[in-house]
Amino acid sequence: MDNNGKLLEEGERDEEGNSLDWLLQKEKSEVIIPMDTNVSIQRQEHMDVDSICSKTFTRERVFEAASQGNVVLLEGLLEYLRIKGKRLTSPEFTDELNGKTALLKALLNLKDGKNDTVEVFLAIAERTNDLKDLINASYKDPFYKGQSALHVAIERRSFNHVKMLVENGADVQAKANGTFFQCNTGLGFYFGELPLSLAACTNQPEIVSYLMENPHRRADVTDQDSRGNTVLHTLVVIADDTTDNTDMIARMYDQILIQHFKPETKTVQLEAIENNQGLTPLKLAARLGKIGVCLIFF
DSSP, rough: OOSSSOOSSSSSTTOOTTTHHHHHHSSSOOOOTTTOOOOSSSSOOOOHHHHHHHHHOOOHHHHHHHHHHGGGGTTTHHHHHHHTTTTTTTTGGTTTOOOOHHHHHHTTOOOBOOOOOHHHHHHHHHHOOOOOHHHHOOOSSSSTOOOBBHHHHHHOOHHHHHHHHTTTOTTTTOOOGOOOOSSTSSSSSSOOOOOOEEEEHHHHHHHHHHHHSSSSOOOOOOOTTTSSHOOOHHHHTTTHHHHHHHHHHHHHHHHHHHHHOTTTTTOOOGGOOOEEEEOOHHHHHHTTOOOHHHTTTT
């Protein structure tokens, strides 16, 4: 994928065109099947309007394909959407109860870090002028409100999908602020709402580094969640004073400070930022009695 959200292979495309053309029904008499596909297709003919319309693509069918990673079920979907004037973010293709899209469904169903439908959905969205809307669509229900595809990719620990989403316009400051993600509710996991904080709290240094220094859109490490906590505050909150946890937090804390600090520029002092209670990360650690974290500061 290039900086403009165009989907590319890891190398340059050859002159035969997009390797997903066989699935997206580009008008060609013969196509080349990508080497990593699990689908065996000898020849794809251009599908006329009648044959496209004979297929009925419902949300259930598209979501089934997403959950199974079955790209064959999506054959003809692009032309169907064009004929019907619909997009993957149209109400017909999203869950009316929580706002879940096919992309979110696919990312929630990675198998060994893969789901072939993810790239197909992005390719279709790009061709229907829906790419950024699909990527940044998030849950709408009170429980998971704000959780985006980027959050899910990080939660699934899929660096490849994180890069794919960011390269194509994912909002790196999207905030998952539903009840499930709030502190002291006893319902889920508090991680500071932001993608960077989620990666930090789940000990994913490679993703943290990428979010902070990628060439597309870099995460603002000074951003604060609804409690006023930055990523450093959040690391303090999840501390439990066990040896492994303290070591992880110390490494992540130092990594973020080092990557944030640029001698050639004037940068905000992260450790001086106060949350809604007027507490810096150090003061928060003292207030919460996080002894192991307090030792990191000295």
